[in-house]
Amino acid sequence: MSESWLDEPARRTAVLGEYEVVVVGGGPAGVMAAAAAARAGRSTILVERYGYAGGAGSAGGLSTFCGLHANVHGEHRQVVHGLADELLQRIDALGGLNPPHLSFANRILAQAYDISAYKIALDELLVGSGVQILFHATAVGVRMHDERRVDALMVESKSGRGAIRGQLFVDASGDGDLAAWAGAPYEKTDPAHGMLYPSLMFRVNGVDAEAARATYDRLPALMEEAERSGRYRFPRKRPIVRPQRNPLEWRANITQLANPDGSAIDGTDVWQLTRGELQGRRQVRDVFPFFQEDVPGFAASYVVDIAPSIGIRETRRIVGPYQLSEDDILDCADFPDAIGVNGWPVEAHVAGDVEIRWQRGENPRGYNQLPFRMIVPQVLTNTYVAGRCASMTHEGQSSARVTGPCFAMGQAAGVAADLALGAGVAVGDVDVTELQRRLEKDGVWLGGEGAR
Incomplete structure (x- = not known):
């Protein structure tokens, strides 16, 4: 009978590069984080396991952006802006956009697109922003500088094993891989008692x-x-x-x-x-x-x-100073450290069905703000977490995991990375007022009075 473990000999690992910002995962949060950091002048690399970016929207065959819009007091409006607008324009220039369509009993808009156009538009957005891209590389571990700071991301590829050193990291892996490996606390709903079911498109x-x-x-x-x-x-x-x-x-x-x-x-x-x-x-x-x-x-x-891959909706959720909750979604919560908004309802993929829970009230505002604190993990001082693995409860994640809020979290993480590096502070100590000013300057709507 074979043993459960075997010992591998120690080995030297080549350093593939050193960057100011290392982004793991090329889904909607990762591409926006990388583009925003690079446009701020930071040397930035995006590591993606497939040969193209897009995450569930490409590899998962999703082909629809959910969460770009909100039903604001009965009026359908696009509420996620900033780099998302530029991406939509690039897809549209390639002939790849449908007009937004009503979904879920005509209560909210979603945006269908052509997956091939999406892949090309993401290439153009990333390369045009100055991002170094590393495709076909799977993140497999981290090397720590100390118990609170990540020193390097370890990857495996057809070229073998390698290390990518960084000053600041953005975990947009979807599964919270980097943050979990580095020791950040996380939650994962028991698959037998509520974890959202995956699908294959x-x-x-x-x-x-x-x-x-x-x-x-x-x-x-x-x-x-x-x-x-x-x-x-x-x-x-x-x-x-x-x-x-x-x-x-x-x-x-x-x-x-x-x-x-x-x-x-x-x-x-x-x-x-x-x-x-x-x-x-x-x-x-x-x-x-x-x-x-x-x-x-x-x-x-x-x-x-x-689709090339099944679409995963939920695994690890990294725990930050604040966890976005279902009540925040349904009560259209505001936060003083807002970095964007989310208008999607709670969409819970339960056994054999999909449960939809809408914002409360007779004529609800239709969106909640997203707090900066949800992209800041506990323990780690040089890592942000953006996307479906950000700090949310299981029920809150059932809403804010979709593309629109992931775009917003990602862009905020990229800009915050520039601020943290510039000020020489921990990721949770950036000047949030300055972060909000920068985001608004770049076209992001933070959810104040008067939806765009």
């Missing part, structure tokens, strides 16, 4: 868009009827099936990935990730005939693409 081509749109609202009823007949069993209710840039092509978000015991697939466990990939493709195989047979407009359609 797929795209369908050859759709008769006119027929499909005419009966779109009937899709849940058609699914229920198909289940009653015994012909199909769907992994979850509340499907999201939307047209893309070309109305012949639609995106389907209908899968839900679980372990044999019913618990959510844990995105920090490689065996569960493998199970989720296999299960997701089986679910696509099993549910797609329903569209061809039962859903108007899909009779001649076919699956043109299954």
Whole structure:
């Protein structure tokens, strides 16, 4: 019987570079953090495990920006601005944007886009901002300067193992990898008791868009009827099936990935990730005939693409001085250290379904501010955490994990990195008033009176 562990010999590791700002993860938070830091004049590297940026919006096949907009007293408005505006313009210049569409019973807007255009626009944004990009490199550990300061990020790639030294780090890994390895406290909801379920997205081509749109609202009823007949069993209710840039092509978000015991697939466990990939493709195989047979407009359609990776919604949440909560979302909370806003409802992917909880009141403002404290981890003095692994409760993360607030957190982290380095202070001690001034100067709306 083999032993559970084996010892590896000590080795020397090549230093691949030294930078003022090292950003881990090329999702929406990471790209904005890297671009903002580089534009502030800081030598900046972005480390990404795939060969392109975008995170769930590219590798996960998401193809829709959620959280850019809010329903402000009944009026649909874009509330996330700054670098997000420039990115949208770049995608639009490539012919890759749909007009924003209403979602969740027509209560909020979402923004569909073409994934290929998104990848190219992100390349242009990052390179144009002066970011050094390192694709095909997986973060695997950290070397500490002392118990509170990270010295280097360790990576593995086809070139072997390497170290990237930095003065300041931004963990935008989604899973809070860097911060957790460095000793920052974190929470992770038990997969058997509430962790958000992942999904695998797929795209369908050859759709008769006119027929499909005419009966779109009937899709849940058609699914229920198909289940009653015994012909199909769907992994979850509340499907999201939307047209893309070309109305012949639609995106389907209908899968839900679980372990044999019913618990959510844990995105920090490689065996569960493998199970989720296999299960997701089986679910696509099993549910797609329903569209061809039962859903108007899909009779001649076919699956043109299954996302390269399953979409993880929740794993580690790094604990900072403040955790954004569900009450903050539903009560449209304000914070004196606001760095941006979030207008998305609580979207909880529970076993077999999706639960939506909206902001409270008869005519709610429709958005909450995001506090600077949610991107500051405990213990660490030279690391910010941005994106779905930032400091939030499980319920708060069910809202603020989406793209719009991740854009906002990322841009704030990049600007804050410049301020911390310039002042020679710990990440939590930057001048928040100056941070807010810089963000507003760069076009970010912080949620004051009068939505843009």
